[in-house]
Amino acid sequence: MDGFRQQELNIIDPSFPDTGTIGIVPPVNRYLLGSEYHAPQTTRISAGIDQGLAKVIRVAATYSYQRGSELSRGLNLNIPVNGLRPNPAFGNIAEVVSDAASRQHQLHVDANVNPGALLPAFNGPRISWKRTTVFLNYTLASLRNNMDGPFSIPATGDLAAEWGFAPTDVRHRLNAAFNNQVIRNVLVSLNVNANTAGAYTLLTGRDDNGDGVFNDRPAGVGRDTLRAGGQTTVNLMVGYQFAIGRNATPLPPGIGVFGGGGAAQVRTFDQGSARYRLMVFVQAQNLTNQANYLGYSGTLTSPFFGRPTTVSGMRKIDLGIGLNF
Structure with a gap:
């Protein structure tokens, strides 16, 4: 947005819903790509361990440190001085510069329990507790930076004062999945996703x-x-x-890759002899109808201060039929 072919105006305290006449047209804003702009750089160091336990349990842990440098942020070249702008023809002149940074620490832990059977199972005993798999993923992380985007002008103009948590900083994340076919031909899958709160800013x-x-x-x-x-x-x-139905000739063993907790495992499984397989299923998303609130306002003058403005992930139930052949 160069301020000529495309223009942006700042209208202070407009009427609503009809803005009426603008009157005196305020200076337009301008956005520039700085001559010293550089592509962002990322340096990452990580170390991990992967260990099998008791033949049916596998645990893996990875720690990583990520350093971002030369990240993009906005620099206002036309800050008012004693109420007057150096270039009165424009409002803000935001130049993209590459002097912001970020730091991230992350610990990721995976675990899975697999007694030995790959799902779905088409043959075998009617009931078998071995046809069960459990996956657990946990992430502990911290992400800090001093920018909110390439054209975002820092509130203070001082990068040192802008250093803090990133909006995407989420300290804890947990994913757990339980899949089983204890009763042959009956497939049950339960998945739980949880995370702690993200960050947002207090504004006047x-x-x-x-x-x-x-x-x-x-x-x-x-x-x-x-x-x-x-x-x-x-x-x-x-x-x-x-x-x-049945296939005219037996199918060869299938090959499955079992992963989720570190190194992948390759196993064979019986594909069964059926010519067609018809699956009838019911699926519920957000089974408990948990209200997950988003869009929190940090503006002190807003009637929604400290409150969410939207909710996501309402309960949804689907019935379906699938045919494999």
Whole structure:
């Protein structure tokens, strides 16, 4: 947006819903790509361990440190001085510069329990507890930076004062999956996803420094010091498979790759002798109808301050039929 072919205007306190006449047209904003712009750089160091336990359990853990440098952020070249802009023909002139940074620490742990059977199973005993698999994934992470995007102008203009949690910083994430076919032809899959809250920023709701950007924070308050609500989702699928007809010639053993907790395992499995397989299933997303709130407002002057403005993942139930041949 160069301020000529495409223009952006700042209208302070417009009427709503009809803005009426603008009157005196305020100076337009301009966005530039700095001459010293560089592509962002990422340096990553990681170490991990993968260990099998008691033949049916596998555990893996990985720690990683990631350093981002020369990240893009906006630099205002036309900051008002004593209420007057150096270039009165424009409002803000935001130049993309490459001097921001980020730091991330992450510990990721995987575990799976597999007594020996790959799912789905088409032959074998009617009931077998070996036809069960359990996956667990847990992530502990911390992500900090001093930017919110390539054209985002820092509220203070001082990168040191902008250092804080990133909006995408989520401290804990957990995923658990339980799949079983204890009763042959009956497939049950349960999945649980949970994570703690992301970060958002406390804002005054006013343009305290007169630069036309409403990202000002109260004195002494850093970026992303508030936390939204955590989220939890439980999904369930139950299906029954009917075997129809028989193949004229037996099928060779199938090959399955079993992963999820470190090194993958390759195993063979019986593909069965049925010519067709009909699966009838019911699937529930967000089985408990947990309200996962989003869009928290950190603006002090907003009636929605500290409250979510949207909710996601309402319960959904699907009935379906699948045919394999």
